[in-house]
Amino acid sequence: MKEKELRRSQAVLPIGTVMKLTKLSARQIRYYEEQQLVTPKRNEGNRRMYSLNDIDRLLEIKDYLDEGINMAGIKHIYDEKARKQAQKKAQLEKPLTDADVRRILRDEFMSVSGLSKQNEFFFKHNKNF
DNA sequence: TTTCTCACA
DNA sequence: TGTGAGAA
Structure with a gap:
């Protein structure tokens, strides 16, 4: 199950592909990055490269937006997730x-x-x- | 051609 | 959030 995770984390998709997959505008995708909701890597030419995980996250963001949640609310959701993961990790480091x-x-x-x-x-x- | 950054009659 | 300009 580790190989699969690595694949999903491989940032190989240019923003154009992400636009088609998520039905979001490049403007929106970049804006969400500005809001720290996604963190795509950059290639040699400073082009944003997205992973499948990024696609999933963008899709999630779109769903939350449809549900009427604002940027701040979405940030809180991911902050909570990150906080819980950090605790689990800490627990694993000193079992x-x-x-x-x-x-x-x-x-x-x-x-x-x-x-x-x-x-x-x-x-x-x-x-x- | 595609994507990047910056700026806004 | 959209859009256009100029560069890479």
């Missing part, structure tokens, strides 16, 4: 809770100090192993 650490230390302790005797006892009473 070890105190409970995790205690469990790991206990297991390690068992393996170095008590394991041999425990195994000895275990095997004596479980001949089928």
Whole structure:
């Protein structure tokens, strides 16, 4: 599922294609970029290059606009999304809770100090192993 | 030809 | 948001 994400993030579409795909004017597309709603990359000639993700976002923006949401409102929506993603990321970067650490230390302790005797006892009473 | 930036009778 | 000018 990583390859697919990379493809969707590949910025290869010129604004002309984006205009046809989204039915938005170049003026609008550039304006939304000015509002930080989309962040297309630039090629060697300073041309904007959009990814499929950008297309999706522009389509979303258009839907929100149709629903009567203004630029500020849309910005808030994406700000909230970014805030939640940042928290999830932070959670993934330090997945070890105190409970995790205690469990790991206990297991390690068992393996170095008590394991041999425990195994000895275990095997004596479980001949089928 | 297409896209970019800038500006507005 | 549209549109036109001049450049790349």
